[in-house]
Amino acid sequence: MSAGIVTHGLTKVFPPPSRLFRKRPPAPAPAVDGLSLAIPPGAVTGLLGLNGAGKTTTIKMLATLLRPTTGTATVDGLDVVRDAREVRRRINLIAGGERMVYARMTGRENLWYFGQLYDVPRAVLKRRIDELLDLVGLREAAGTLVERYSRGMRQRLSIARGLINAPAYLLLDEPTLGLDAPIARDLRGVVADLAESGVGVLLTSHYLAEVEQLCRHVHVIDRGSLVAAGSPAQLTAGTRLPYSVELTLTAPAPDATKAVEELAARAGAEVRHDTDPEGRPRVTLRHPDDLAGELTTTVVRAGGAIARVEVAPPTLEDAILAMAAR
Amino acid sequence: MPTALPTMRRNWLVTLRAYPWTYFIGTVATGVLTVGLAYLAFHAIGGGQVSAGFLADGGTGDYLGYVTVGAAALMFATRMVLWVAKAQITEQREGTLESQLLAPARRLPYLVGVGLQAFTTTVAEVAVMLAFAIAIGVRLPAPDPLALLCAIAAVGVAVFGLSVPLSAIMITVGEAHITQNTLFVGMALLCGFTFPPAMLPDPLRWLGEALPLTSGLRALRDAALHHAPVGAVLPDLLICAGLGAVYLAAGLRLLGPAERIAVQRGGAA
Amino acid sequence: MSAAWRVVVAEAFKQHRRIFGTKLVVFSMLVWPVLTLATAYYTILPVTAAPGAAARWPLVADPQRLAAFLAAGALAYTFFFSLVQSAWHFSFERVSGTLEAIFLTPASRLALVIANGSGALVQNAWLFGAFAVAAATATGTLHVAHPGMYLVALAALLVPAIAWGAFLNSLLMFSRDSAFLYTLLDDPLWFVAGVRLPLFALPLWVKAIGLAFPLTTSLAILRGALLDARDASDLGGELALLAALSVVLLALTAVTLRIGERHAQKTGSLQLF
Numbered sequence: 001m002s003a004g005i006v007t008h009g010l011t012k013v014f015p016p017p018s019r020l021f022r023k024r025p026p027a028p029a030p031a032v033d034g035l036s037l038a039i040p041p042g043a044v045t046g047l048l049g050l051n052g053a054g055k056t057t058t059i060k061m062l063a064t065l066l067r068p069t070t071g072t073a074t075v076d077g078l079d080v081v082r083d084a085r086e087v088r089r090r091i092n093l094i095a096g097g098e099r100m101v102y103a104r105m106t107g108r109e110n111l112w113y114f115g116q117l118y119d120v121p122r123a124v125l126k127r128r129i130d131e132l133l134d135l136v137g138l139r140e141a142a143g144t145l146v147e148r149y150s151r152g153m154r155q156r157l158s159i160a161r162g163l164i165n166a167p168a169y170l171l172l173d174e175p176t177l178g179l180d181a182p183i184a185r186d187l188r189g190v191v192a193d194l195a196e197s198g199v200g201v202l203l204t205s206h207y208l209a210e211v212e213q214l215c216r217h218v219h220v221i222d223r224g225s226l227v228a229a230g231s232p233a234q235l236t237a238g239t240r241l242p243y244s245v246e247l248t249l250t251a252p253a254p255d256a257t258k259a260v261e262e263l264a265a266r267a268g269a270e271v272r273h274d275t276d277p278e279g280r281p282r283v284t285l286r287h288p289d290d291l292a293g294e295l296t297t298t299v300v301r302a303g304g305a306i307a308r309v310e311v312a313p314p315t316l317e318d319a320i321l322a323m324a325a326r
Numbered sequence: 327m328p329t330a331l332p333t334m335r336r337n338w339l340v341t342l343r344a345y346p347w348t349y350f351i352g353t354v355a356t357g358v359l360t361v362g363l364a365y366l367a368f369h370a371i372g373g374g375q376v377s378a379g380f381l382a383d384g385g386t387g388d389y390l391g392y393v394t395v396g397a398a399a400l401m402f403a404t405r406m407v408l409w410v411a412k413a414q415i416t417e418q419r420e421g422t423l424e425s426q427l428l429a430p431a432r433r434l435p436y437l438v439g440v441g442l443q444a445f446t447t448t449v450a451e452v453a454v455m456l457a458f459a460i461a462i463g464v465r466l467p468a469p470d471p472l473a474l475l476c477a478i479a480a481v482g483v484a485v486f487g488l489s490v491p492l493s494a495i496m497i498t499v500g501e502a503h504i505t506q507n508t509l510f511v512g513m514a515l516l517c518g519f520t521f522p523p524a525m526l527p528d529p530l531r532w533l534g535e536a537l538p539l540t541s542g543l544r545a546l547r548d549a550a551l552h553h554a555p556v557g558a559v560l561p562d563l564l565i566c567a568g569l570g571a572v573y574l575a576a577g578l579r580l581l582g583p584a585e586r587i588a589v590q591r592g593g594a595a
Numbered sequence: 596m597s598a599a600w601r602v603v604v605a606e607a608f609k610q611h612r613r614i615f616g617t618k619l620v621v622f623s624m625l626v627w628p629v630l631t632l633a634t635a636y637y638t639i640l641p642v643t644a645a646p647g648a649a650a651r652w653p654l655v656a657d658p659q660r661l662a663a664f665l666a667a668g669a670l671a672y673t674f675f676f677s678l679v680q681s682a683w684h685f686s687f688e689r690v691s692g693t694l695e696a697i698f699l700t701p702a703s704r705l706a707l708v709i710a711n712g713s714g715a716l717v718q719n720a721w722l723f724g725a726f727a728v729a730a731a732t733a734t735g736t737l738h739v740a741h742p743g744m745y746l747v748a749l750a751a752l753l754v755p756a757i758a759w760g761a762f763l764n765s766l767l768m769f770s771r772d773s774a775f776l777y778t779l780l781d782d783p784l785w786f787v788a789g790v791r792l793p794l795f796a797l798p799l800w801v802k803a804i805g806l807a808f809p810l811t812t813s814l815a816i817l818r819g820a821l822l823d824a825r826d827a828s829d830l831g832g833e834l835a836l837l838a839a840l841s842v843v844l845l846a847l848t849a850v851t852l853r854i855g856e857r858h859a860q861k862t863g864s865l866q867l868f
Contacts (some may be wrong), residue, residue: 014863042652060863063699067860088701099692116605117702119598161696352778364638371652372794380641389641409738504622511630514776520638 004200005039005169007061012057013222031057033224034071041168041200044191046215046232048204048320054224055204059171062202063093075169089118091169096177097155103147106139107157108144111164113254118165125164132160135190148267152180159187169200174206188214208317218316220231220323227323232316239322241314242270242286245295248307249281256304257283263298267291280307329432333439337409349408350451357401357455360520364393365462383522386551391466394459395550396519398452399543402511403485405451409444410437410489411506415496423497427589433581437493441486466550473549473556478565480566481546484538487570490577494584500591518543538569599706603714606707610681610714623680624673625722632669635791636662652793655721663736663822666792669813670727674720674752678760680779681715686762686773694768698859704852705761708768709845712760716753731821740826747827747834751816755809755837758844765848788814809844812837 011033030233047055060066062073064084075087101110108129115125133139146154155256161176172191176178184207191214195201197324199304205211209220212232220228220235228235249256257273260283261315269287274283285291292311299306331404349357368389376389384392413436417423424435426540460466492509496502516523523534534540548554558564596709627720630748642648643655654660685708688694697707731737739745763780785791787805794802794815804810816833819825 015861057863064859065695065698066863067857071749084700088699093699096690102609102612103691105609107848109608109612113605113609114696114700116601117697117700117707118699119601163702328681348774348778355778355782359782360638362786363791364642366792366796366798367639367642371639371648371649371655371793373651374647375645375647376641377644377646380646384641393638403718488710504618507627508622511627511634515630515634515637520634521641525640 003076003084003116004041005037005073005075005202007037007058007062007071007073009034010035010037010058010061010068010073012054012061012066013069023296029067030224032061032068032221035221035224035226037226039169039200039202042198043216044201044203044214045196046203046205046211046218047073047221048208048211048218049221052223053221055221056173057224058221059093059173059202059204062169063091063171064088065093089097089165090167091171092162092165092167093173094175095170096174097158100158101146101154101161104145106143106145106154107133107149107160108142110157111160112162114161114164120165124241126217128164128166132163133146135163136160137186151178152183156183159190163194167199169202170194172201172203172205174205175203176205176210208315208320212316222324224271236314236316236319239314239319241318241322242288243290243292244284244286244312245290245292246282246284246310246312247295247299248276248309249283249299250305250307252281253302253304256302258282259298259302260285260295262290263294267294306318327433328444330439333436334443337440337443345392349405352522353401353405353408354451356457357397357452358458359460360397361390361394361455361464362462364390364520365464370490379525380522383524385522386547388467388551389512390459390464391551391565392547393520394456394464394466395547396543397459398456399481399539399546400519402448402452402481403513403539405448406431406441406444406482406485407489407492407506407509409440409447410486411492411496412502413437413440414493414585415502418497418500423585424589427585434578437486437490441482441489445482451456452534470553471553473554473559474546476556476563477542477545477549477559480570481539481542481562483567484570484573487538487572487574487577490574492577494577494580497588498584500588513537513539516540534543536569538566538573541569542566597707602702602706603710606710607714607717610711610718613684614681614715614718620719620722624677624719625726628669628673628723629726629809632665635669636665639665639791652795654793658823659734659736660707661733662807663734664793664818665791665817666727666730667822668785669816670723670848671752671810671817672785672788672790673723674716674756675759675810675813676781676784677716677719678712678756678763679777679784681712681719683777684715685711685771686767686770691752698856704770704856705845705849707847708764708852709757709761713757716756716760722840737821738824739821740824740829744820744826746807747830748817748820751813751820751834751837755813755841755844758841758848759809762844762851766857769858784808784810787811790814806836809837809840812840 011030011034012030013030014028016028033263035054035058037045037047037058044086047058049055061068062080064080074250075090078086078090091144102113105113108320111129111132112125115129120128130139133142136159138153138156138160141149141153146157149157155178160163161172171189175191176187180189188210191203195214203214205213216231218230218232218235219226228238230238261271263269264285267287267289269285271293272284274282274284277292285295289313292309296306296309372389376387380389381387386392414423414426417426471539488509492505496505499505514520516526516530517537517539518534523531523540525532541562545559545566548559548562619717640658643652643661644658654664688697736755747843763776767776770776787797787801788808788810789797789805790810794805794811797805812833816830816837818835
């Protein structure tokens with residue numbers, strides 16, 4: 001039995017809506033196309049793509065809410081179609097937004113309700129509800145009807161619901177969408193801790209900084225197919241995106257400027273001259289390698305006095321945008 | 327009528343585009359089944375006869391004609407109330423109430439516009455039910471046309487008048503379902519749609535007289551079943567239209583405060 | 596089994612929270628049925644008091660028995676209609692996203708829809724039930740063969756109602772136009788089930804349609820047991836039919852749930868029709 005979530009050639013084609021007395025339109029393009037992924041336990045794995053890339057469809061297939069058209073997905077060796085019921089015990093899904101909880105029940109009652117549906121042992125359930133309420137910061141509001149909750153509170157409750165069965169695998173579909181910044185930060189902490197304790201997490205998010213911070217491994221999909229995979233650092237390096245080095249001089253220095261031009265020509269870097277808000281001369285080099293060291297050495301040797309140097313390495317966001325543009 | 331006619335046209339367009347079939351079937355079914363029930367009871371239980379009490383209180387032996395006119399009127403009233411009274415709360419739910427309130431147009435012409443459109447739609451729907459009644463053998467004697475038209479107009483005014491305070495209640499409490507259905511079942515019991523109100527205990531009878539539809543129905547039946555000329559039904563017509571005007575005036579006064587409360591609550595309903 | 600029982604408990608509690616103490620339950624389960632009952636009584640009175648009517652329908656000789664007959668109809672109808680209402684409400688869970696949250700869990704879908712129906716029934720119908728019992732006791736219109744028949748009547752009302760509720764839940768869960776079904780099952784239901792008329796007054800084809808609805812037979816047993824002092828052996832045929840109907844409804848529910856969920860997994864929309 002293989003641990004983790006494993007998919008082989010996972011494909012989903014949504015049938016066109018059938019209308020009475022009307023010819024069926026031709027089958028649309030697959031939403032997910034031959035996707036093979038591995039989501040190991042004890043780590044956060046990222047799933048990235050542009051809108052409509054098939055992320056949510058993939059997650060719903062893993063959550064048993066959708067059936068793959070072809071291909072397989074297994075959770076600890078259990079098939080998501082054949083062994084759906086057993087898979088449901090081991091997984092849970094948290095989607096962004098404040099849906100999936102009942103407005104007419106209190107926060108605690110919502111968690112109790114779903115705990116019953118998951119058949120969580122009674123003694124465990126009571127303790128777990130308290131722990132989860134603490135975790136999402138709803139202990140004080142536990143006895144309040146959800147209809148009086150703010151949007152953020154509902155979403156936090158929705159997160160606690162997703163943890164009520166202590167899932168071995170957690171599928172997170174844009175979990176921080178619309179959350180206040182401090183709460184989103186807390187949630188990232190929770191996700192990291194869960195992974196540390198052995199939970200396998202699959203995360204999709206628009207906030208690529210979030211993915212960069214949390215994920216050991218990232219899959220990038222476009223139009224339903226895998227286009228790249230690796231650690232955030234590998235993905236960024238793989239795209240050969242430029243570092244941006246910005247150097248500000250204390251005063252104009254023609255020799256230094258000339259030396260920088262020569263350096264740029266030699267290295268094949270993109271160079272730009274301008275002045276900073278205080279009117280001091282500023283030079284920016286863009287190149288796939290970090291040229292900060294060479295640049296400062298060159299300027300100092302040519303007699304320039306440096307006010308400040310700033311280096312911006314390429315981010316995962318830049319990498320994803322570059323991949324999408326191809 | 328610079329507001330009434332555009333409103334009527336807008337509602338016609340909306341109706342044609344997304345006709346609420348469910349409501350239509352629901353209302354027609356209620357009317358058809360009421361007549362059907364009376365028909366079966368009249369033949370299978372009454373053996374084609376009615377009680378002496380009904381002859382005295384209803385002033386006719388034509389039980390089926392009596393129930394048919396009542397069922398048609400109930401359908402008419404129900405549909406008109408659904409259109410007119412719910413116009414504003416629907417705007418509130420769709421978030422267009424505030425833009426309505428921002429426009430300088432006055433309430434009455436707006437509601438008249440809604441009412442005119444509702445009237446035309448409703449008449450067509452009532453015709454479907456009457457066709458059913460005629461198909462199963464109910465015969466309405468040739469009525470006095472002028473008196474009948476006057477009675478329909480008076481009932482129209484009455485229902486319109488009732489709808490306006492109801493609209494104010496709906497947008498105040500932010501709820502339509504309970505309010506409208508309570509009015510419908512109350513009306514059905516008190517106003518004499520399917521039986522003479524004289525059969526009711528006295529307190530309920532007086533309560534019924536406070537609703538304009540009770541006198542409106544008397545006029546409607548006299549015109550439809552007894553060839554009564556306008557002169558004969560005039561007192562009931564005046565009571566009906568007068569009471570309707572009172573409800574209308576009260577409703578218009580209530581609408582302003584109701585709208586303020588509704589806006590304060592914010593489109594939460 | 597204990598897992599299914601826990602689903603039942605949870606769902607019943609959810610229904611309690613949703614329904615208990617709301618204004619709608621007071622109106623739709625007491626005020627409206629009572630007013631409608633009064634209207635039905637007065638509407639039919641002119642023909643039941645007609646000369647010779649008692650020869651065709653002996654019960655009408657006593658207006659109180661006629662009222663009891665109609666009240667029994669209103670009671671049973673209110674029970675069954677409360678389930679239409681709750682199934683209609685259940686269909687909104689699709690919109691609110693909670694249906695998806697439920698489908699994520701391993702909970703038995705059949706247990707869930709049965710629990711949803713029975714939970715709603717208890718929350719909804721106790722008010723009118725209590726009213727009907729009080730009215731029947733006060734007017735002395737009950738004629739019961741032996742005390743056990745109270746239990747038979749109660750079971751004949753509850754068991755098929757719960758099966759009916761489960762079936763409607765499974766249907767409306769996956770239906771796009773739930774408002775249409777809601778309308779269809781309101782007025783036509785009382786008409787075909789003999790709620791306001793004795794079955795002999797209905798034409799054969801209406802009776803045939805009525806037999807497909809458990810309300811019809813349920814009501815016949817309720818009236819027979821509580822108003823006409825018939826015992827279990829008198830009502831044997833009706834009881835057997837009702838049991839068969841309940842089993843069929845539950846089987847249909849299980850099938851609908853399977854097809855519905857599979858369809859939803861295939862198309863991604865929780866809509867079947």
